[in-house]
Amino acid sequence: xxxxxxxxxxxxxxxxxxxSGELFCRRCGEKIHTHRYISFHKTLAFLITAVILYIxxxxxPILVTKQFGILKQNTILGGVMHLWEAGSYPIxxxxxxxxxxxxxxxxxxxxxxxxxxxxxxxxxxxxKHKLFYITxxxxxxxxxxxxxxxxxxxxxxxxxxxxxxxxxxxAFALMVFFTMLSALSFDTRLIIK
Amino acid sequence: xxxxxxxxxxxPKCHTLHRKIKLHxxxxxxxxxxxxxxxxxxxxxxxxxxxINWVSFIFLVVTYTFSIMKIxxxxxxxxxxxxxxxxxxxxxxxxxxxxxxxxxxxxxxxLINFIMIIxxxxxxxxxxxxLVKRLLILVAKISPWSMLDIFFISxxxxxxxxxxxxxxxxxxxxxxxxxxxxxxxLTFKRVRFGAIWEEYNxxxxxx
Numbered sequence: 001x002x003x004x005x006x007x008x009x010x011x012x013x014x015x016x017x018x019x020s021g022e023l024f025c026r027r028c029g030e031k032i033h034t035h036r037y038i039s040f041h042k043t044l045a046f047l048i049t050a051v052i053l054y055i056x057x058x059x060x061p062i063l064v065t066k067q068f069g070i071l072k073q074n075t076i077l078g079g080v081m082h083l084w085e086a087g088s089y090p091i092x093x094x095x096x097x098x099x100x101x102x103x104x105x106x107x108x109x110x111x112x113x114x115x116x117x118x119x120x121x122x123x124x125x126x127x128k129h130k131l132f133y134i135t136x137x138x139x140x141x142x143x144x145x146x147x148x149x150x151x152x153x154x155x156x157x158x159x160x161x162x163x164x165x166x167x168x169x170x171a172f173a174l175m176v177f178f179t180m181l182s183a184l185s186f187d188t189r190l191i192i193k
Numbered sequence: 194x195x196x197x198x199x200x201x202x203x204x205p206k207c208h209t210l211h212r213k214i215k216l217h218x219x220x221x222x223x224x225x226x227x228x229x230x231x232x233x234x235x236x237x238x239x240x241x242x243x244x245i246n247w248v249s250f251i252f253l254v255v256t257y258t259f260s261i262m263k264i265x266x267x268x269x270x271x272x273x274x275x276x277x278x279x280x281x282x283x284x285x286x287x288x289x290x291x292x293x294x295x296x297x298x299x300x301x302x303x304l305i306n307f308i309m310i311i312x313x314x315x316x317x318x319x320x321x322x323x324l325v326k327r328l329l330i331l332v333a334k335i336s337p338w339s340m341l342d343i344f345f346i347s348x349x350x351x352x353x354x355x356x357x358x359x360x361x362x363x364x365x366x367x368x369x370x371x372x373x374x375x376x377x378x379l380t381f382k383r384v385r386f387g388a389i390w391e392e393y394n395x396x397x398x399x400x
Contacts, residue, residue: 006198008203011330011334012333012390013202013203013205014387015198015202016198027390091350095350126208126226129206129207133205133207136337143343143347144347146294147343147348148354150294151273151278151351154271154278155264155273155355156355156358158269170290173289173290180337188208191208
């Protein structure tokens with residue numbers, strides 16, 4: 001049976017017969033994926049960029065509060081701890097999950113998928129597909145922190161108190177952008193083989 | 194051989210291959226492996242989607258025009274609207290963040306909505322198959338980058354944080370944004386792109 005030779009088009013969801021090299025969808029005509037070798041390295045390159053950006057995103061302040069002339073800088077983890085101490089437990093947990101755990105989980109999932117498909121290791125094909133699906137779905141939720149910083153910097157804009165984004169916000173937004181690119185460039189045919 | 198592939202569908206979650214069967218009205222097909230929905234029976238798909246997208250477009254314009262919330266800090270009011278976000282971010286010197294936010298919560302959501310209206314209208318009129326095809330591809334490619342739903346959750350989180358500083362009052366655009374998010378979920382979470390492409394094949398054939 002040709003079951004293992006079928007791939008799903010990411011654009012129109014049509015079932016296509018896999019051929020080696022570049023593959024174009026029979027329904028929408030879009031390139032399903034480039035050559036597998038290129039896809040692997042593209043995913044890896046985006047992932048490495050994202051991992052590098054994750055470091056300044058966590059070390060530099062994401063939020064700077066100016067209260068009566070005194071500057072207070074908060075990193076992502078600092079902000080979570082501040083919320084926790086203030087008793088906003090659910091919000092602290094959401095921020096902790098979306099901004100700290102989700103990026104780390106995405107890194108681990110993509111690294112695992114790349115290694116396991118390259119060296120044919122680990123769990124079943126179906127589990128790897130599920131893992132990739134989760135990676136795609138959760139990826140964009142990390143942007144919550146950047147949006148919150150943007151909203152707060154608009155509404156807390158008084159002479160006595162003001163909030164401005166910190167350097168970490170740029171690194172964080174770029175990190176989310178590159179992790180999403182990394183997941184989008186991953187060729188699901190790598191899992192099939 | 195290629196046409197025979199139309200009888201199959203691959204689960205988007207676990208990639209299990211299924212043979213398609215005809216569904217009754219209002220029913221859905223579930224994956225035998227992971228139990229997720231792989232396709233549904235849609236009645237009047239194009240009409241319904243067109244109506245939803247028009248309503249969504251109107252509320253999106255309201256969201257971008259009016260204030261989402263206002264906060265009262267010792268008698269001084271400050272408003273939040275989406276355009277103001279880019280202005281403040283750009284004025285703070287964070288051009289890259291402003292640029293990214295501009296695409297994620299303004300350009301992509303309104304572009305997707307506008308394109309959906311155009312392509313669904315053409316599909317209803319059975320015209321311009323090539324243009325409809327290109328627009329469907331464009332929407333599928335930019336839809337992962339539209340983040341209004343995440344922005345909506347961010348507003349709720351910000352509100353909790355803002356209670357420490359001032360009184361928060363919700364405005365017109367908050368209601369309209371809630372409706373837009375709900376309608377987007379209705380459009381893109383319930384209706385899969387594959388269903389629109391099947392309608393495309395039914396309307397224009399496989400030319």
